[in-house]
Amino acid sequence: MKDTTASMSLPDRLRQIIATLKHGLVERDEAVRLVLLAALAGEHSLLIGPPGTAKSELARRLHRVFEEAPYFERLLTRFSVPEELFGPLSISALEQDRYERQTRGFLPEASIAFIDEVFKANSAILNALLTLLNEREFDNGAGRQRCPLVSVVGATNEVPDDEVAEAFFDRFLVRLTVAPVSNEGFMDLLSLPAALETPCIDAPLSEADRSALTKAADTVVMPAEVSELLAELRDFLSARDTAVSDRRWVKIVWLMKTAAASEGRAQVVLWDLCLLPACLASDAETQVEISDWLTTRLGVQAAFLPERVTRAVEAFEAQVMLEQRANDLDFDESGRLRFSPDVVTEDIAEGIAGAVGDAKGGAGATRMTYQRKRRYGQIHIDARTGQIDDLMQRLAAYRETLQACIASLAQFDAQALWMSRAFADAARTHLEGTGEALAQLEARLGQARRGFEALPRLDADPGTVPDPVRFD
Known part of the structure; x- marks a missing residue:
């Protein structure tokens, strides 16, 4: 079985490793994936949550992923001393006036480590860990010792906000909140055996595998x-x-x-x-x-965000309503007609005559009113509908792009190792919702276009090109 697994491609091997790591763990899919990916990248993970949420079990399983990877585990308290993590002082070195630690079996010689309640350590321990986690080196006496550390999984109930802890916190690239099992997963939790065995990895990753992955990532x-x-x-x-x-x-x-x-x-x-x-x-x-x-x-371009397209649609709707209600007369601030020889035509004069009646003028004179819908030339209407057509064509093309994006997401999700199901579902739902929203906005644009086409027309005058409707 090991030989067969080792001959598989790396993605297939990793997929099998993830399935093995998840076995028997309820609602820990994302934690399993991201902690493993962090280790493959040579980074560290921090699990934040209450006791009894499988944090230590996850770390114990992780170390079996890597071939010949020494494992170190320690629970820290505020009384912990450096010897617990880095090893005791070497008596033989002291006899030779050297202050060195015997690190065999301790953190400086581990490949995978789990440090529980990591922030309860004192500042001396945290400062030593900073160098170890970041540079993979440990200050041992007068020299620095190179460490084979691949990844540290830390665990804590809460993250303190002091300066030393903040610097140490930044060393953990992946930080996951691990909550107790939900009500939906509770029955699965109850069906687990009392003594959950840590599964074995059929073909753990070798140093050559990790080196090849690093070169490929470069x-x-x-x-x-x-x-x-x-x-x-x-x-x-x-x-x-x-x-x-x-x-x-x-x-x-x-x-x-x-x-x-x-x-x-x-x-x-x-x-x-x-x-x-x-x-x-x-x-x-x-x-x-x-x-x-x-x-x-x-997958969503800023220029086609529904809220931005909505502003454009509303601008066209407002413009068509304005032009539908417009008339050809110019009123002053008091509501009286301003007379101009170029607008007083025969039909206007008849309307005025009917409105004036027997009024003789003065303060009690009847206010002259006249209503005639404004008429528009073909050039004006073509400009309005042309601007809408341009936007509708771009929206239609973009909705095709959205469909291609949804297909791309589905293809990616089918072979992805690290994407969570919740994220994939949320991204797909938003893309589909964006497409539906844009389709509805296209329908409103079509209605506005028909409104412009139905405007009263000038009989002979082709009109002029209006300023474009602005919506940016």
Whole structure:
């Protein structure tokens, strides 16, 4: 079985590994995927949640993914000392006036580590961990020891806001809120055996596998449209006073490239941005906000956002109503007609005569009124309908683009390793909803067009070209 699995492509092997990691864990699909992806990218994960939510079990399973990967696990308290993580002092080294630790079996020589209640450590431990997590080096005595660390999975009930903890918190690229099983999954939880065995991986990833994946990720292309959307997201977060370090943005790009390479792709695509909520926020509420922002922007061009097209439609509707109600006479502020030789024609004169009657003028004179719908030349009407036709053609073309985008999402989702079902469903629902909203707006544009076509016409005068309807 191991030989057969090892001969599979990397995406197929990873798909099988994910299925094995998830076995027996209820509602931990996203955590399994993102913790594994972070490890493949050489990054660290932080699980935030109450005790008893399978955080340690997830880390124990992760270390079996990697071949010959020493595992280290420790629960920290406010009384923990450096010896618990980094090893005891070497007596033989002390005899030679060297302050060194015996690190065998401890964190500096582990490949995968789980540190529970990681923020309860004192500042001395956290400062030492900063270098270990970021540079993969440990200050041991007078020298620095190179560490084989692949990934650390940290766990905590809450994240403190002091300066040292904030710097340490930033070292965890993936940060997931792990909640107790929902009511919907509770019955599945009850059906689990009391002693849940940690499953074995048939063909764990070797150092050569990891090296090949890293080389492939180095060649993955980052398209301009993805970079531009990241810039928009950065502005969105800045407006919300959500700080994201430059280092984190660089690591996020690497995570997306690793995701693409692990699926056999040569470039990052828009859908890879589904990984961002867990990398940019530490609390579930903010992650949901970022996810919602992404699902409303992925595959949707700003020029065709329904709210923007709605403004255009409303502008045309208002214009056609204005022109339908317009008349040819010019009234002054008091409501009296302004006389002008070029507008006092025979039919107007008859209307005025009927309105005046026997009035002799003065303060009690009957106010002269006259109503005649304004008439429009063909040039005016063609200009209005032509502007609408242009917008309708662009909307129709864009709705075809949306359909292609929905098909692209479905194709991506069918082979994706890292996209969550909830994100895929939300993105598809929004794309379909956008298409339906634009179709309704097209129908309203058609109604406005018919309104312009029905305007009263000048008999012979072709009219003039009006200023375009503005809606930007």
